[in-house]
Structures are given as structure tokens and as C-alpha cells.
Amino acid sequence: MRFHLPPAELRWLKSAAAESNRPLQALIQRRLNREPLQYILGTQPFGPLSLKTCRPTLIPRPETEDWVLTFSEHLSKYFSPLPSRPLTLLDLGTGTGCIPLLLCHLWPNSSLVATGVDISHAAVHLANHNAALCGISPSSFTAHLSDFIDSDFPNMQAIKPPYDILTSNPPYITASDYLQLSDDIAKYEDPIALIGGYDGLDYYRAIARLIARDGFLARRAVIALEVGHNQGAAVCDLIRPTGFLPTVWKDPWGKERTVIAHRR
Amino acid sequence: MPVFLKPSCTRHSFRSLASVKGRLASTKSSEHSSRILRAVQRRINERANIRSQLSEDMSSPQDIAKLRQLKDSEPLQKVWDKWTSALKVLEDLKPLLNDSDPAMRNLASEEAVELDEKLSIILKESFPSLLVPRSTTGDLSAMLELKSGVGGTESSLFLETLLRMYVRFSQSNSWKPTIVVNNENESGGIKDAIVEVKGSGAYDILRWETGIHRVQRVPATESGGRVHTSTVAVIVLPLIEEQDAQKEELFSMNDIKLEVMRARGAGGQHVNKTESAVRLTHIPSGITVSMQDERSQHQNKRRAFQVLSARLMGQKITREIAERRATKNSLIKSADRSEKIRTYNYAQERVTDHRLGLSIMNLTSVLDGDGLQQFTDALKKDSEDTAIEDMLEKH
Numbered sequence: 001m002r003f004h005l006p007p008a009e010l011r012w013l014k015s016a017a018a019e020s021n022r023p024l025q026a027l028i029q030r031r032l033n034r035e036p037l038q039y040i041l042g043t044q045p046f047g048p049l050s051l052k053t054c055r056p057t058l059i060p061r062p063e064t065e066d067w068v069l070t071f072s073e074h075l076s077k078y079f080s081p082l083p084s085r086p087l088t089l090l091d092l093g094t095g096t097g098c099i100p101l102l103l104c105h106l107w108p109n110s111s112l113v114a115t116g117v118d119i120s121h122a123a124v125h126l127a128n129h130n131a132a133l134c135g136i137s138p139s140s141f142t143a144h145l146s147d148f149i150d151s152d153f154p155n156m157q158a159i160k161p162p163y164d165i166l167t168s169n170p171p172y173i174t175a176s177d178y179l180q181l182s183d184d185i186a187k188y189e190d191p192i193a194l195i196g197g198y199d200g201l202d203y204y205r206a207i208a209r210l211i212a213r214d215g216f217l218a219r220r221a222v223i224a225l226e227v228g229h230n231q232g233a234a235v236c237d238l239i240r241p242t243g244f245l246p247t248v249w250k251d252p253w254g255k256e257r258t259v260i261a262h263r264r
Numbered sequence: 265m266p267v268f269l270k271p272s273c274t275r276h277s278f279r280s281l282a283s284v285k286g287r288l289a290s291t292k293s294s295e296h297s298s299r300i301l302r303a304v305q306r307r308i309n310e311r312a313n314i315r316s317q318l319s320e321d322m323s324s325p326q327d328i329a330k331l332r333q334l335k336d337s338e339p340l341q342k343v344w345d346k347w348t349s350a351l352k353v354l355e356d357l358k359p360l361l362n363d364s365d366p367a368m369r370n371l372a373s374e375e376a377v378e379l380d381e382k383l384s385i386i387l388k389e390s391f392p393s394l395l396v397p398r399s400t401t402g403d404l405s406a407m408l409e410l411k412s413g414v415g416g417t418e419s420s421l422f423l424e425t426l427l428r429m430y431v432r433f434s435q436s437n438s439w440k441p442t443i444v445v446n447n448e449n450e451s452g453g454i455k456d457a458i459v460e461v462k463g464s465g466a467y468d469i470l471r472w473e474t475g476i477h478r479v480q481r482v483p484a485t486e487s488g489g490r491v492h493t494s495t496v497a498v499i500v501l502p503l504i505e506e507q508d509a510q511k512e513e514l515f516s517m518n519d520i521k522l523e524v525m526r527a528r529g530a531g532g533q534h535v536n537k538t539e540s541a542v543r544l545t546h547i548p549s550g551i552t553v554s555m556q557d558e559r560s561q562h563q564n565k566r567r568a569f570q571v572l573s574a575r576l577m578g579q580k581i582t583r584e585i586a587e588r589r590a591t592k593n594s595l596i597k598s599a600d601r602s603e604k605i606r607t608y609n610y611a612q613e614r615v616t617d618h619r620l621g622l623s624i625m626n627l628t629s630v631l632d633g634d635g636l637q638q639f640t641d642a643l644k645k646d647s648e649d650t651a652i653e654d655m656l657e658k659h
Contacts, residue, residue: 045560
């Protein structure tokens with residue numbers, strides 16, 4: 001398929017070339033090879049933040065940006081930020097760190113203490129780097145290397161339950177969908193951040209097991225899970241038996257995108 | 265021996281001397297000057313009055329307000345002191361102008377000329393600029409919208425030139441210009457553009473650029489060598505910060521329809537499209553803003569709200585001006601967007617501002633140098649004169 005470079009992309013590439021002193025032609029060639037624009041430019045705006053993006057860590061999507069901004073307002077209905085008694089947050093599969101970093105940025109200083117985990121060294125490194133870039137101190141956010149579907153995960157030293165907030169944008173693409181993805185995703189982004197098993201639900205099953213554990217989440221905990229466009233109902237079905245009451249938020253394009261759950 | 269003083273200037277300065285009062289012909293300009301002097305005198309008297317009311321230890325709450333008023337009128341007092349002392353020296357000089365010693369007479373007349381010039385500058389420039397009521401929009405940044413009009417590609421090519429002119433002009437005024445929308449024309453030039461110009465006073469200076477800008481030249485694409493006339497529309501709006509926009513209560517969120525453009529298929533992890541266009545509609549006014557030049561949904565949304573606020577603020581200011589006063593005296597009536605304000609004629613190397621009737625015979629200096637400043641200075645002067653007229657008429 002022939003790829004046509006949109007004028008806006010050309011403009012961004014031009015200014016990136018000028019700023020970083022790289023030859024424009026090389027940047028355009030990379031884009032024509034279907035490399036994601038965000039890897040070439042090296043950044044992606046996420047709410048008011050500018051995050052570093054680096055191959056192969058999953059690039060933050062606009063759907064995620066949208067629900068995290070809404071979720072921040074949603075949280076303020078349930079919790080009042082108090083630096084003396086900060087809220088604790090756990091983000092599973094943190095990638096660039098976009099979800100916890102934006103929430104830390106939006107909430108008053110030191111009213112939120114967030115932990116991110118990821119199975120990828122590159123992601124953990126990038127998330128911690130992004131925290132520094134966004135001026136968020138290690139006492140507010142730290143990313144750790146860890147596989148959250150491992151049965152030993154809750155006993156890890158970095159994991160300190162109970163958490164007030166659990167967020168995740170876990171891999172949710174089904175095995176068959178993965179084969180249909182366009183090159184810019186399939187050839188460049190980490191498959192481990194994308195493929196959610198045969199039916200795309202593997203990681204939600206792991207999350208359901210975690211939240212069902214006694215004392216893993218606080219009494220008034222709130223959960224936000226990004227889901228694939230047709231997974232809202234299935235994820236709700238996995239969450240309900242854990243004692244949490246799920247609702248589904250749509251994204252700005254009308255697709256079911258986020259499962260929000262409160263304790264019953 | 266005759267004394268060579270510039271007649272008009274002498275008239276102004278001596279006019280306020282009691283000794284020559286009433287001896288002078290009342291031309292329109294001296295009439296205007298004496299009104300300005302009266303207005304200044306009134307302010308100075310008010311100031312003296314306020315000062316006399318200050319309590320001994322300056323402890324009462326009213327004193328604070330009074331001190332603030334005194335502070336505000338301090339620059340005027342300083343210039344007034346200069347004015348009176350120069351007048352005094354001039355008065356003292358008068359006997360010497362008829363001195364028997366020619367050398368002394370010469371010396372005196374030279375000094376009188378100098379003093380007279382000084383007085384004339386105070387009267388014509390310093391006093392009026394200090395009397396101008398503080399602009400309510402004086403702190404605001406500006407948002408320039410440029411749209412190509414008649415002339416197709418030629419209009420878009422000229423738009424690109426104007427865009428560069430405004431960016432340069434903004435930089436040389438120490439403002440910070442950012443091109444936020446830049447819709448390129450496939451066959452050359454730019455179809456439309458929006459520039460944010462951040463900096464105090466940017467709006468007050470740039471607002472007079474609103475209107476139709478006309479270019480007359482042989483287009484690069486014209487093989488017959490004929491001169492074409494094309495146009496670009498410029499609209500300058502006040503840019504206000506997000507917090508201020510909320511304070512101004514320009515719109516309610518309930519009146520806003522927000523749409524995201526273009527389907528994203530499955531979306532989420534399945535898709536990585538870089539476009540994130542949004543469209544805002546302000547239902548009561550019917551204003552729509554589309555924004556797609558930023559890299560994220562959030563940024564495009566913010567920009568769109570910024571443009572919407574600027575447009576609504578522009579409407580509000582226009583409405584307020586219309587309510588406050590009839591602008592009959594103004595050369596430049598409140599920004600009429602359809603008015604042809606300026607012509608750029610390449611063959612004659614000429615730029616004419618039709619409101620001022622002023623031509624600059626150096627087109628290059630307007631587009632690439634500091635020529636535009638001459639127009640904006642003249643337009644600013646005109647608007648200040650109008651403001652002073654309005655103020656004088658009230659008394």
C-alpha cells in the first residue's frame with residue numbers, strides 16, 4: 001500500500017530535523033518505511049505533558065489520554081488530595097508511564113504516590129526517565145521490572161498493598177487481530193505490550209485474580225482498565241465476581257474504552 | 265531686531281502665560297492645545313486636592329486609595345513640573361530678547377528657540393500620551409487570523425508573505441509569535457493561518473491590522489505580464505489566558521458541542537494515526553472552530569477553545585465599544601472586517617494605508633524591514649487622539 005505523508009507530519013518532521021540537527025530526508029525515509037511518527041520525533045504529547053517515546057515501548061494513544069483526563073476528575077469526586085495522607089496507585093504494564101505520570105501531574109504535589117510495573121526493561125527505564133522529564137520525583141512515581149501475571153507478583157518488595165487506585169492499559173489485542181495490524185504497529189511496537197492472548201483477555205483474568213486478593217486493594221478502591229473496542233462486556237464479567245461494580249466509559253469516537261469499577 | 269521663533273510653537277507656549285492670553289488668534293490647533301492644557305491643569309489641581317486630604321500619619325483606609333491615585337498621576341505631575349519650569353525660564357528670558365547687547369540678544373533667542381521646542385514637544389506628545397485613558401485591552405496578547413480571499417493561488421502566496429511580515433514584526437517588538445494553524449495550498453502559498461502573538465500590548469498594536477489587505481502585482485504564474493489584484497483578509501482578536509476566559513464568562517460549557525473528527529476504526533492499541541482533529545461549535549453564536557495542527561487531541565482541544573475565546577472576546581469588545589461611544593471621530597472605525605485597509609503595489613514599490621491616506625514608497629521595508637512600524641505608530645496615534653477628543657468632549 002502506498003503511503004502518503006500528510007502535510008502536518010511533514011511540518012513536524014521538518015521542525016524535528018531542524019531542532020535535532022538531523023537530515024530531514026533521513027527522517028522522511030524512516031516515516032516512509034512506516035516507522036511511527038512518535039518514534040522518529042521522540043516525543044508524544046499526553047495531556048499537558050510531553051512524554052519521551054522510544055522503540056519498542058507502546059506509544060500512548062489519544063483514547064488513553066482522553067480517559068485518564070476524565071478519570072482524574074472522576075477520582076476527585078471520591079478522594080480529596082491530602083499530602084499528609086497520600087493516595088496510593090498501582091499501574092500494571094506502565095509502558096511510557098503515561099497513566100500514572102499524568103495523574104501525578106494533575107493531582108497536587110505529593111497527594112498521590114504511584115508505582116508502575118512492566119515486564120520490559122526498556123519500558124521501566126523509559127517510564128522512570130519520563131518521570132524525571134516531567135518533574136515528578138521518585139517519591140511520587142517509580143517504575144519497577146515485574147511480571148504481574150506471575151503468582152508471586154503480590155509478594156514483590158516494590159508492591160505495597162493496599163492500593164487506593166489500580167490502573168492498567170494491558171495488552172488486549174487478540175492473536176488474530178494482531179496479524180491484521182498495520183506495519184507501523186506490528187513492525188515497530190513491542191508485541192508483548194499488545195497481544196492479550198488468544199481472546200485478548202489474558203491480562204484481565206490476571207488483574208481479576210489480583211483485585212480479588214484480600215487486602216490487595218483498599219476498602220474504597222477505584223479501578224480503571226482500558227479495554228479493546230469490543231471487550232467492555234467481557235471485562236465487566238471478569239470483574240464482577242471480585243466484589244467490584246464495573247461500568248463502561250466510551251471514548252470520544254463512540255467505542256467502549258474503559259472499565260471503571262468501585263467496590264460494591 | 266526680529267526674534268526667530270517658530271510662530272505656531274510660540275503661540276502654544278506663550279498662550280498659557282497670563283500676559284499674552286487672549287492676544288492670539290484661535291486656530292483649530294491652538295484651540296485643541298489649550299483644551300489639552302486645561303485638562304492637564306484640572307488633573308494637577310485634583311492631585312493637589314487629593315494630596316491635601318491625606319491624613320497626617322496616612323493610616324486610614326481611604327489613604328491607600330488616595331496614595332494609589334497619587335501614584336497614577338505622578339508621571340503627569342513630573343511633566344507638568346518640567347512644563348512650568350521651562351515656561352518660567354522663558355518668561356525670565358523675555359527682557360533679554362530686547363537687550364542692547366546683540367550677543368546677548370542672540371544668546372537669548374537661541375535659548376528661547378530651544379525652550380520653545382521643548383514646550384512644544386511636551387504639549388503635543390507628552391501631555392496627550394499621559395492623558396489617554398488606560399486601554400482596557402492594554403495587557404492582552406493577540407491572535408491573528410489570515411484568510412486568502414480573491415485571487416486563488418496568488419492570494420495564498422501573498423498570505424504567506426504577510427504571515428512572514430507579522431512574525432517578523434512581532435519578533436522585533438519582543439513579542440512571541442507562534443504559528444498555530446498553517447493550511448498550505450497545494451498549488452503554492454498558504455490558504456489560511458492563525459498566529460498567536462504573546463506579549464503585553466500585542467493586541468492594542470496589531471488590532472488595526474484587521475481588514476482587507478490588497479496586493480497588486482504580476483503573479484509569478486501569469487505569462488501575459490498583466491497586473492492582478494488579490495486580497496487577504498486579516499482578523500486580529502484579543503487572546504486571553506484560560507483562567508481569564510473563565511472569569512470573563514464568555515461561554516458556558518453547556519453551549520459547546522465538541523466533536524472529534526475522523527473515525528479511528530477499532531482505536532486504542534489497534535491504531536496509531538497521527539491526526540487528532542477536533543471541532544468546537546458554540547451553539548448560541550454559531551461559531552465553529554476546527555483544529556488539527558497540534559499533535560494531540562488535548563492540544564487541539566485547548567487551541568480550539570483558545571480561538572473560540574478570542575473570537576467571543578473580540579465580539580464582546582466590539583459590542584462594548586459600540587455601546588460606549590459613537591466612533592464618529594475615528595479615522596479607523598471599530599475594526600470593520602470587510603473594509604479595504606491597505607494596498608501593496610509591487611510595480612510602484614508602494615504600500616498605502618487607505619485609512620491614514622499614508623503611502624510608504626518602500627514596499628520591501630514594510631514586508632521585510634521596519635516599515636510596518638510606521639503604519640502601526642500612525643494608527644496608534646490616531647486612536648489616542650480619538651481617545652483624547654472623547655475625553656475632552658466629556659468635560
